[in-house]
Amino acid sequence: MFSAPHLVPRRLFSSQICCNIPSSISDKIGRGLLLRANHPLNTVKNLISSHLNSIESFKVEDNLHPKVSTLQCFDDLLIPKDHVSRKPSDTFYFDSNQVLRTHTSAHQSQFLSAGISSFLVFGDCYRRDAIDSTHYPVFHQVEGVKVFASGQNLSSAQVLDHLKSTLEGLIRFGIFKDPELKIRWVDAYFPFTNPSLEMEVWYQGEWLEVLGCGVIQPEIIQRHYPDKNAIGWAFGIGLERIAMRLFNIPDIRLFWSEDPRFLSQFTNSEIVQFQPFSKFPACFKDISFWTSNESVFEENDFYSIIRDIGGDLVESVEMVDDFKHPKTGRQSYCFRINYRSMERSLLNSEIDDLQFRIREKVSEDLHLELR
Numbered sequence: 001m002f003s004a005p006h007l008v009p010r011r012l013f014s015s016q017i018c019c020n021i022p023s024s025i026s027d028k029i030g031r032g033l034l035l036r037a038n039h040p041l042n043t044v045k046n047l048i049s050s051h052l053n054s055i056e057s058f059k060v061e062d063n064l065h066p067k068v069s070t071l072q073c074f075d076d077l078l079i080p081k082d083h084v085s086r087k088p089s090d091t092f093y094f095d096s097n098q099v100l101r102t103h104t105s106a107h108q109s110q111f112l113s114a115g116i117s118s119f120l121v122f123g124d125c126y127r128r129d130a131i132d133s134t135h136y137p138v139f140h141q142v143e144g145v146k147v148f149a150s151g152q153n154l155s156s157a158q159v160l161d162h163l164k165s166t167l168e169g170l171i172r173f174g175i176f177k178d179p180e181l182k183i184r185w186v187d188a189y190f191p192f193t194n195p196s197l198e199m200e201v202w203y204q205g206e207w208l209e210v211l212g213c214g215v216i217q218p219e220i221i222q223r224h225y226p227d228k229n230a231i232g233w234a235f236g237i238g239l240e241r242i243a244m245r246l247f248n249i250p251d252i253r254l255f256w257s258e259d260p261r262f263l264s265q266f267t268n269s270e271i272v273q274f275q276p277f278s279k280f281p282a283c284f285k286d287i288s289f290w291t292s293n294e295s296v297f298e299e300n301d302f303y304s305i306i307r308d309i310g311g312d313l314v315e316s317v318e319m320v321d322d323f324k325h326p327k328t329g330r331q332s333y334c335f336r337i338n339y340r341s342m343e344r345s346l347l348n349s350e351i352d353d354l355q356f357r358i359r360e361k362v363s364e365d366l367h368l369e370l371r
């Protein structure tokens with residue numbers, strides 16, 4: 001979401017933004033996966049909290065409501081008014097001033113303003129995002145912040161070193177108990193930290209991004225923290241990504257499962273390797289269309305419709321063709337929707353019906369010409 005300082009035209013932000021939260025999302029508010037004993041996300045939360053608190057005392061919050069103001073989620077973090085992450089195609093809005101938090105960083109300013117120098121905020125976050133095994137519109141993060149008093153006279157480089165060694169210790173020793181765990185640091189960009197980094201962990205033959213972090217922008221400390229010349233670091237870890245690697249959970253949809261074949265594998269907060277119940281057959285359907293010249297095609301609007309109609313029966317959506325007509329300049333796309341239930345075999349008629357409803361809805365709402 002913050003990958004580049006990408007700006008969008010101001011006209012996309014009409015002063016009146018209406019609610020774009022479908023029931024499939026609002027139903028997830030209050031499910032409390034983090035607080036549910038033995039749930040893999042609860043176990044990861046406890047590992048993080050107890051490791052960091054064994055080093056020094058962090059104030060821990062894990063039950064703040066996900067509805068926050070745009071001030072908390074964006075302005076207090078110096079996210080420009082026209083930054084892409086504020087677009088209604090990326091963020092769930094209640095109205096122009098209130099959103100479902102897109103990250104736990106939304107709580108930085110309130111804790112800093114209270115003068116709290118070390119804190120962890122665990123919470124559910126919401127984003128309109130891609131559909132695949134590591135992205136879900138509702139996921140969990142933990143925000144970690146540590147501020148060093150100005151009297152300590154630390155340089156930004158020293159704070160960055162402290163941050164990196166804290167996170168490497170947490171990941172290698174606190175969570176995975178594996179000093180050899182393969183990780184790498186990648187330069188990143190966030191409006192609220194500088195320098196900024198992301199950590200990736202080796203997972204199933206690929207690098208998987210698990211967290212973003214950096215040295216807090218001095219302006220944020222000056223605006224909110226009592227000791228104006230203090231210096232600090234912050235990080236935001238994706239808890240599902242950690243839990244997937246730790247418990248070998250292959251698909252992010254599983255965290256929401258109420259199936260006893262999933263939940264019964266996690267008891268006593270032990271770290272066990274998830275045993276997939278038999279994998280049910282997948283079925284894919286392609287959808288091709290011309291986009292309209294009159295309106296901008298937002299991929300996330302398309303993904304949201306698919307999630308609303310297909311729910312968790314959609315495993316992934318990938319673009320398989322992208323074509324610009326050489327004469328007319330018209331743009332066409334083909335996306336492949338993979339359907340697979342984690343719990344049962346799907347009927348052909350059921351998938352045909354979902355595909356039909358998705359086609360109807362995208363052509364109507366997104367003004368696409370189906371091919």
Ligand code: FA5
Nearest residue numbers: 103105129135136139209210211212213234235236238
């Ligand atoms: C952030 O959200 C920043 N707030 C992190 C941060 C905090 C940076 C403090 C600096 C200081 P990012 O968009 O990269 O950054 O998300 C952080 C992590 O959340 C990702 O690495 C990933 O593990 C997880 N995450 C993000 N989007 C999703 C999603 N749709 N599904 C599952 N996990 C996600």
Ligand code: MG
Nearest residue numbers: 001198209212
């Ligand atoms: Mg990122």
